[in-house]
Amino acid sequence: MNDVSSERLAPLVRKLASLGRLSQPEIDAVKALPITIRDMKAGQDLVRQGDRPSQACLMLDGMSYRFKIVGDGARQILSYHISGDIPDLQSLYLVSTDHTLSTLMSSRVAFIPHRSLHHLIETHPRLGGLLWRDTLIDGSIFREWMCSMGRxxxxxxxxxxxxxxxxxxxxxxxxxxxxxxxxxxxxxxxxxxxxxxxxxxxxxxxxxxxxxxxxxxxxxxxxxxxxxxxxxxxxxxxxxxxxxx
Amino acid sequence: MNDVSSERLAPLVRKLASLGRLSQPEIDAVKALPITIRDMKAGQDLVRQGDRPSQACLMLDGMSYRFKIVGDGARQILSYHISGDIPDLQSLYLVSTDHTLSTLMSSRVAFIPHRSLHHLIETHPRLGGLLWRDTLIDGSIFREWMCSMGRxxxxxxxxxxxxxxxxxxxxxxxxxxxxxxxxxxxxxxxxxxxxxxxxxxxxxxxxxxxxxxxxxxxxxxxxxxxxxxxxxxxxxxxxxxxxxx
DNA sequence: CGCCGGTTTGAAGAATTTCAAAGGGAGTGG
DNA sequence: CCACTCCCTTTGAAATTCTTCAAACCGGCG
Structure with missing residues (x-):
């Protein structure tokens, strides 16, 4: 890989490093992930409720957020995502998306094929553990928000x-x-x-x-x-x- | 393993089978997990906020629930767990528990060492995927509860x-x-x-x-x-x- | 400049909480 | 076996938080 593509995934490397120590081979494997980068305007959907995505979104810049629409049309925002976050990582194992993911402002987003992530997890189980950990922190934040809204x-x-x-x-x-x-x-x-x-x-x-x-x-x-x-x-x-x- | 211990883990096998198809070797590996079973009365803590558990709880019978206490002393219940659920599966990758897990009624609970689960995941990556999937569904339920409480x-x-x-x-x-x-x-x-x-x-x-x-x-x-x-x-x-x- | 979405303010209304107290029901100890 | 106790349920009434409605304001962008 060249310097450019390796720099492009820097936010992900930093994020993973904040979840647990990374070895050099692991860093290299992450940087070798094939990605498609898109610049998006504010208010565009990245994944819609009911979608069955074949790739995951990685935030490089800007901000995205997830939400659901309830029966009477009201919206519940579920989370916000900044550089380094993979907001729809759960789609790796939850084929049908139960909410919508949109950009909150103009953002730069990388798309990583599920296939590549699954392969990464197989070949580098420790990275799989870190990604799993990331989805668990996601859940922990939901729990805290539940406390806020309920009590x-x-x-x-x-x-x-x-x-x-x-x-x-x-x-x-x-x-x-x-x-x-x-x-x-x-x-x-x-x-x-x-x-x-x-x-x-x-x-x-x-x-x-x-x-x-x-x-x-x-x-x-x-x-x-x-x-x-x-x-x-x-x-x-x-x-x-x-x-x- | 003998029939007794294999039957004891039937709720877990059924749960995993509901998450994705299991091969016979996978079923055998699950049934071979070493467990400690305890019968608990209602209102006993299984894991407390701040704990760093070295084993995971599997509900065999009864019901448990998770909750947090917020600043003014109010309680927010986060989830309920029935037979087959592993309510603190997240402790595999989130060392410090951010809430408390208690029995809601008299329950039978199996304790599975983290070590054994980590080994199971290493040797049977597909089972790891199913367990990951289970924690993701956990998160999906939180999201839905957020909608309820918010909107x-x-x-x-x-x-x-x-x-x-x-x-x-x-x-x-x-x-x-x-x-x-x-x-x-x-x-x-x-x-x-x-x-x-x-x-x-x-x-x-x-x-x-x-x-x-x-x-x-x-x-x-x-x-x-x-x-x-x-x-x-x-x-x-x-x-x-x-x-x- | 005018539009559009977001912000701000006031006033009235509704949902839900709090306070207070009485009424059950299941287990426990005498 | 009964009475007691504890916890949960139920009901009424007052209080509060937050919502809804309506309208003006504001600022950035085309």
Missing amino acids: RSAPTRVAHLLCELVVRYRNAGLAAEMTIPFGLTQINIGDSLGLSVVHVNRVFRDLKRDRLISVSGRKLTVLQWAELKRAGDFDPDYLHLAPEG | RSAPTRVAHLLCELVVRYRNAGLAAEMTIPFGLTQINIGDSLGLSVVHVNRVFRDLKRDRLISVSGRKLTVLQWAELKRAGDFDPDYLHLAPEG
């Missing part, structure tokens, strides 16, 4: 989500200090947390008023991290950031 | 949960007709769906009044399945019951 107040939910985004961006090396890219609309936040836009707006207003956060353009800055964590009942353990073992 | 009304949530229990019991061959074992208290249901007991009680009263369900002792009977499904906005796709492929 936390609206202000706590919003603060919690912001904390999660900050920690994940920082962990991926995509945030300087306490400022993160912030492409979510308040509509998105409402659909993530089971709240109406109006209410999200009011909670946001209070968070700004209390100088916990500030938003300017598409950047969000945490002004008082300890306070925001407390307000959001946030404990990062569920993100399982410490590598395996 | 469904209380009556819909309750009906949805009942539908799920019915389908899962029937799929596991543990329910005759439309009657299932029903050990959940209304407190449990509230903590599962993000509702107060009082409100659960009122919703339940309506479901009985409208003759969608009836409860007697520790059995629940669905009187009008089509109606209950509709009331619960229930589509079983998310359970991914059709075997892989």
Whole structure:
């Protein structure tokens, strides 16, 4: 492989390295994955509910999110995905997709054939374990969101989500200090947390008023991290950031 | 192995067979897993938040459930587990457990050393794939619960949960007709769906009044399945019951 | 400049929670 | 075997959070 294609998969290598130590042959095998790269605009579907994808999506840049539409037409957002994430990794073993994956902003996405990933897992079982681990962390995040939606107040939910985004961006090396890219609309936040836009707006207003956060353009800055964590009942353990073992 | 121990793992074999076709050597390998069986009373912890288990729990009989306690002391129930389920399978690759697993009623539980499971996965990669698939279905159920808690009304949530229990019991061959074992208290249901007991009680009263369900002792009977499904906005796709492929 | 999607605000309404207390039912110990 | 106890269920009433509706505002983009 040449330098260009090897650099292209750097976000994936970094992500896997954050899940567990990688050997050089493993790194090489990951970098050798055949990929197709596409630049996508905001609001485009990557996988639709009911699809049976034959490739997995790897986020290189930008952000994507998963959601379901319930009976009365309301939308529930399930997760957000940044550089290095493979949002539909579960499609490797769950042939029929039960939700939709879309870009939240203009994004660069790599498509990796399932065939290649299955082969990678067979030849490098440890990498398979790391990918498995990644899907388990995905599930852990769902569990935490369930706690938020079931048992936390609206202000706590919003603060919690912001904390999660900050920690994940920082962990991926995509945030300087306490400022993160912030492409979510308040509509998105409402659909993530089971709240109406109006209410999200009011909670946001209070968070700004209390100088916990500030938003300017598409950047969000945490002004008082300890306070925001407390307000959001946030404990990062569920993100399982410490590598395996 | 003798007949006794092979029979003991029948729930696991059946579960795996429902996830994908098993070869005879694979069945034999599963049956050969070394296990410790314990009979447990209701309300005992199997794994606690923060634990680093060295074995996985397999439900043989009874029911267990997972939950988290949030900052203000409220409890969020995350899932229920019946015969054949391995509720803490994620501990194979997520060393630190982020929630608690307890018995909901008196149960028979088998403990399988992680070491044995890791060895099984190495020697029988296809079984590894099925177990992975099982953890992915776990995640899919979380996603559906998120939809319920975020975007469904209380009556819909309750009906949805009942539908799920019915389908899962029937799929596991543990329910005759439309009657299932029903050990959940209304407190449990509230903590599962993000509702107060009082409100659960009122919703339940309506479901009985409208003759969608009836409860007697520790059995629940669905009187009008089509109606209950509709009331619960229930589509079983998310359970991914059709075997892989 | 005008449009479009997102944000913000006010006011009224609905769903659900909280508080309080009484009523069952199953197991336990006397 | 009965009474007691504990937990769960049930009901009423008041309180609260959050939603809905409606409309104005704002900012970026074509």
